[in-house]
Amino acid sequence: MSEFGFLISAFQSIIIASTPLVFAALGELVSERAGVLNLGVEGMMIMGAVVGFGCIIAGFPPIMAFAFAALAGLGMALLFGIMTLFLYANAVATGLALTLFGLGLSALIGSQYVGLSAGAFPKVHIPVLSDLPIVGPLLFSHDALVYVSLALAIALIWFFKRTRAGLIVRAVGDDHDAAHAIGYNVVAIRMGAVLFGGAMAGLGGAYLSVVQTPLFIENMTAGRGWIALALVVFASWRPGRVLLGAYLFGGITIIQLHVQGFGIAIPSQILSMLPYLATIVVLTVISARAIGAQQGAPRSLGKIFKVTR
Amino acid sequence: MQLTKWMAAGAAALMSVSALAADPLKIGFVYVGPVSDGGWTYEHNVGRLAVEAEYGDKVETTFVESVSEGPDAERVITQLAQSHDMVFTTSFGYMNPTVKVAKRFPNVKFEHATGFKRAENVATYGSRFYEGRAVIGTIAGEMTKTDTIGYIASFPIPEVVRGINAAYLAAKKVNPNVKMKIVWVNSWFDPGKEGDAAKALIDQGADVLMQHTDSGAPMQIAEQQGIFAFGQASNMANFGPNAQLSGIIDDWAPYYVQQVGKALDGSWSSTDTWGGFNTGMVALAPFGAAVPAELQARALEVRDNIANGTLHPFTGPINKQDGSAWLADGEVADDGTLLGMGFYVEGIDGVLPQ
Numbered sequence: 001m002s003e004f005g006f007l008i009s010a011f012q013s014i015i016i017a018s019t020p021l022v023f024a025a026l027g028e029l030v031s032e033r034a035g036v037l038n039l040g041v042e043g044m045m046i047m048g049a050v051v052g053f054g055c056i057i058a059g060f061p062p063i064m065a066f067a068f069a070a071l072a073g074l075g076m077a078l079l080f081g082i083m084t085l086f087l088y089a090n091a092v093a094t095g096l097a098l099t100l101f102g103l104g105l106s107a108l109i110g111s112q113y114v115g116l117s118a119g120a121f122p123k124v125h126i127p128v129l130s131d132l133p134i135v136g137p138l139l140f141s142h143d144a145l146v147y148v149s150l151a152l153a154i155a156l157i158w159f160f161k162r163t164r165a166g167l168i169v170r171a172v173g174d175d176h177d178a179a180h181a182i183g184y185n186v187v188a189i190r191m192g193a194v195l196f197g198g199a200m201a202g203l204g205g206a207y208l209s210v211v212q213t214p215l216f217i218e219n220m221t222a223g224r225g226w227i228a229l230a231l232v233v234f235a236s237w238r239p240g241r242v243l244l245g246a247y248l249f250g251g252i253t254i255i256q257l258h259v260q261g262f263g264i265a266i267p268s269q270i271l272s273m274l275p276y277l278a279t280i281v282v283l284t285v286i287s288a289r290a291i292g293a294q295q296g297a298p299r300s301l302g303k304i305f306k307v308t309r
Numbered sequence: 310m311q312l313t314k315w316m317a318a319g320a321a322a323l324m325s326v327s328a329l330a331a332d333p334l335k336i337g338f339v340y341v342g343p344v345s346d347g348g349w350t351y352e353h354n355v356g357r358l359a360v361e362a363e364y365g366d367k368v369e370t371t372f373v374e375s376v377s378e379g380p381d382a383e384r385v386i387t388q389l390a391q392s393h394d395m396v397f398t399t400s401f402g403y404m405n406p407t408v409k410v411a412k413r414f415p416n417v418k419f420e421h422a423t424g425f426k427r428a429e430n431v432a433t434y435g436s437r438f439y440e441g442r443a444v445i446g447t448i449a450g451e452m453t454k455t456d457t458i459g460y461i462a463s464f465p466i467p468e469v470v471r472g473i474n475a476a477y478l479a480a481k482k483v484n485p486n487v488k489m490k491i492v493w494v495n496s497w498f499d500p501g502k503e504g505d506a507a508k509a510l511i512d513q514g515a516d517v518l519m520q521h522t523d524s525g526a527p528m529q530i531a532e533q534q535g536i537f538a539f540g541q542a543s544n545m546a547n548f549g550p551n552a553q554l555s556g557i558i559d560d561w562a563p564y565y566v567q568q569v570g571k572a573l574d575g576s577w578s579s580t581d582t583w584g585g586f587n588t589g590m591v592a593l594a595p596f597g598a599a600v601p602a603e604l605q606a607r608a609l610e611v612r613d614n615i616a617n618g619t620l621h622p623f624t625g626p627i628n629k630q631d632g633s634a635w636l637a638d639g640e641v642a643d644d645g646t647l648l649g650m651g652f653y654v655e656g657i658d659g660v661l662p663q
Contacts, residue, residue, distance in 0.1 A: 007510045017505055117525060117548045120533045122399035179342040213526040215548065218343050220524075222499040250368040253502070257509035260492045261459070263658035268465075 008137045010254060015146055016212050018250030018281045020045070020204040022149040024228035025235070025242045026075075026156060027200025032232055033160065034193030035173035035300040039095025040080055042225025043102020044073040044198050045205035050106040052206025053216040057120045066145070066206050074195050076102060081194040085187050088304055099225065107218040118214035129245020145207055153199075156239035169193060173298030176305040186305050201225065227275075236296035334573055337389035337521035338372035339382065341400035346498070348526060348542040349559070350374065352403055353399045353422075356561030363566045367573060377392060378402025390414040395572050397565070398422065403456070407431060422561075423468075425648075427579050434564055435586030438468070439475035439647070440615045441557035442519075443622035445539045446479030447611050448554050449487075449517045451604050456486045459510030459529055461503055461520040462493045465662040467650045469521050474521055474654045475622045481656060490515055491659050496514065500526035511536060517554070528552055537599060544594045550589055555608070556594035563589040583644065586616035623647065627656035 024041050032037050052069035056062065078100050083089040122141050124130075129140040160166040169189060171179045176186045208224070209216045227249065235241030256271035338357050342350035359372050371393070376385050381400075383406035389396050390410050395418040398407045404424035411419045411431045419431040427433055427497030449458050458480060462469050473491060478489045490513055492506045504526035506517055511534050518538040520527045531538035532549035538548070540556025564584060571577040584590035593612060596605050614620035625636030630653040636642060653661050 004510050013505055013508045013512075017501065020501075076336070107343060113344070114345045114347050114351070114548045115525070115543075117529055208501055213504040213524075214529060215500060215525055217347065217498070217500055217524055218345060219498075220500050222496070222501065224501070225418070254505055254509065257492050257494075257506050258513065260659065261490045261509050261513040261515075263490070263660075265660045267660070268662045269495055272493075272495040 001109070004134060008134070010258060011138060012142070013143060014251045014254045016250075017253055017283040018246045019146055019149050020207045020212065020224055021231060021246040021249060022243060023204030024201045024225060025231040025246060026149075026152055026239060027197035027204070028228055029197075029232050029235070029237060029242055030156065030169070030200075031077075031193045031197035032301055033173045033237060033298055034082075034169050034190045035176055035298050035303065035305075036084065036194050036197075037091055037095065038077070038080055038098070038194060038197060039092060039229065040076065040102065040225075041197075041201050041228050042221055042223070043099035044076045044201035045102075045208070045225045045228075046106040046221045047072045047076050047102045047218070047221060047228075048202030048205030048268070049209035050110045050113075050205075050216055051202070053113060053118065053209040053214070054109065056111060056210055056214070057116055059225065062121065062210065066203060067208060069202045069210075069307060070199040073198040073200070073205065075198070077194045077198020077201075081191045085190055085194070085222025085305075088306065091302055091304075095230070098309050099196065103219060110216045110218060111199050113216045116215065117261070118210065120212040121214065131231030141189040143211055145203075145211060153239045160239070170298070173300055175304070176300045180307070186240060190305070201228070204228070233297075237298065238296065248278065252278055313508045320597065327477055331371045333367050334364075334395065335393040335570070336368055336370045336395045336397070336569060337369065337393040339376050339385055339389065339396065339398045339400075339403060340372055340374040340379065341376060341402070342498075344372070345373050346523060347525065347545075350399070350500075352543055352559045353397075353561055356565040357397075359562035360565050360569050364569060364573065368569060376403075382406045384409045387413075390417045390419075393417065395569065418577055420568060425581075426596075426601045427581060429579055432568070432577075432579045432581070434568075434580075434582040434584070434590075436559060436561075436590040437583055438557055438559070438591055439471045439592065439622055440585040442475040443479040443606050443615065444612050445519065445555055445557065446476035446605045447483055447526055448600060448604060448608050449476065449537075449539070450480030450482070450484035451607075452554060452600070453480075453484065453487065453515075453517045455514045455516045456488055457514045457516065458487060458489045459507070459513075459515030460489055460491045460524055461506045461510070461518065462491055463497050463522045464495060465493065465651075467648060470653070471647055471650045473657070474650065477657055478627065478654060479622065481570065489657055491657070493662055494522060496522065500524040503527050504530050507538075508534075509532065525549075527655065537597070538614045540594050546594065546597075551597070551599070553594065553648070554597045554600050558592040560589055560592040576610055587618070592651055629653070630657055630661075 021283045048069040051072035055065035055068050055217045083094045084091045123143050126140045130136045172186050180186045231245045234245045252275040340350040344354045373385050376382055382403050386406050387410050397420045399422045401423045404426055407419050407421045408426045411428050421433050422435050423435045460637040494506050496501050503522050503524050507527035507530035516536045518527050520541050521637050525545045528545045528548035531552035537554045538552050542559050546553045552575045593616050621641045623642035626638045627636045628636045
């Protein structure tokens with residue numbers, strides 16, 4: 001394989017490894033921007049993974065599989081929303097319970113998919129553009145979901161910066177009492193954000209089980225939901241930085257595998273640790289820079305809102 | 310995972326209570342993963358089902374899955390011991406709890422997989438997977454066109470290192486130019502990461518993959534990219550019908566059937582079994598269509614010679630990676646060294662994580 005061929009192939013692996021994180025983290029970002037901390041991302045992702053894979057096995061077209069996976073994540077989020085927004089359950093405990101519930105339920109549903117394998121997911125072939133040397137395989141030869149995830153990040157940047165609705169979501173996340181006082185329905189807006197987060201986590205999970213490794217096995221998300229949560233903080237609640245962080249994380253993950261393959265003498269445990277280490281380092285740098293500015297966290301994040309009158 | 314564990318434990322407890330009055334030999338199994346893992350635990354469960362099929366009404370089996378190797382293990386083993394005649398504990402981390410519980414239940418027979426501590430009522434058993442790796446190494450050495458074999462490894466423990474060395478030595482024997490690229494993923498089970506490792510190895514020129522991790526993801530990647538791979542623990546042909554050349558199967562059924570038979574006729578005693586091809590504990594997955602008949606015959610010959618003792622995968626002269634002598638010409642490695650193997654043999658690139 002030529003030098004370029006190698007680099008391009010590695011680059012494509014990075015994009016694929018990062019995309020589930022992009023979806024899940026962008027979803028969680030919206031939820032947190034509205035002031036709701038949902039620690040159940042892992043549980044929502046794995047539900048998306050099992051439902052998405054199940055739909056493919058059942059012979060549904062991919063677009064339906066992804067739609068149902070998003071619905072599965074959304075259903076989990078609905079549960080979380082009812083518990084925390086209406087019944088005032090502790091959000092941290094509920095989120096953790098949601099993760100455990102999702103892992104158990106997906107294992108139960110997924111036990112029938114043991115040893116099954118779906119075919120490779122098709123890539124989008126854009127005439128002319130995909131055929132360009134180097135640029136073609138780098139930018140224009142991915143599967144459709146990769147472009148959707150990029151579009152989502154751009155849409156969210158625009159949404160939070162330029163739209164009134166984005167401003168309202170931010171207001172609800174920053175000061176729910178004030179938002180309520182000027183007449184916004186805090187609970188409804190938060191519910192919407194939580195549901196969106198669930199749907200995106202479901203999509204991310206389905207990307208893992210339908211595109212990245214077309215199979216389903218118990219616990220296959222292997223902690224990616226937690227990484228998505230960390231990415232939101234890492235990105236200081238900004239969609240563009242989420243994208244950057246996810247690709248950085250995916251990039252280090254893939255590069256460390258290549259370093260080992262080349263026989264470079266760095267202990268593999270340290271290499272496996274690198275993505276997480278990078279997360280901590282960047283977090284430290286960001287917080288050091290933003291001391292006093294609360295690092296961009298929505299000020300009402302995780303606080304319970306009760307209508308008092 | 311927690312939830313299924315509790316559900317399973319509850320179910321097992323219920324079943325044990327309801328079984329108290331019955332006559333048959335009651336056998337409990339403790340699994341480290343879910344039965345649906347398609348690998349390690351799946352194969353132990355196949356062994357359990359074989360026992361049921363063999364002895365029918367004479368036995369009654371229960372299992373508890375996804376039992377973590379901590380305090381939970383001791384609780385589950387104790388529960389099973391209270392109502393069972395025989396208990397199989399199927400992961401290395403259950404060793405100490407098994408021995409501890411066995412002391413309190415001298416009339417219950419215990420069988421522990423992969424451990425080394427025995428007692429009057431605790432037998433141990435393990436499998437010489439490296440024998441299987443010598444066979445697939447032979448096939449890999451012949452099949453690679455790029456002279457590069459990719460190896461996806463889990464954790465740097467003797468079991469895994471032994472497999473790498475056995476496969477490399479066998480491949481080197483049939484193809485002196487062969488190189489082995491090794492990637493450690495530090496997980497038994499992470500399909501995403503295993504798949505990424507497979508891609509990385511292929512990008513670096515590997516055209517035959519081996520894995521010592523449990524998911525079918527590397528096999529899928531091999532299938533997609535049109536190269537070859539070997540299954541692990543179980544037949545993985547589903548994941549790569551064209552890619553799978555063969556694979557190692559952990560076949561616990563013959564051993565389980567034999568030991569339960571001994572328990573039934575009263576001849577059971579505490580034994581230590583490290584079985585290979587000779588006992589049927591290691592088996593080969595069916596050959597893929599890509600393996601030429603002549604190579605199949607050669608692979609089977611290697612297998613048969615290992616089984617009948619005329620060939621040992623670790624026969625000198627073999628040096629360690631640093632060039633220091635390990636085995637002299639004709640010398641065969643002893644089991645003690647094999648069980649504690651913590652070094653690469655000469656010719657393997659890369660650094661073994663310590």
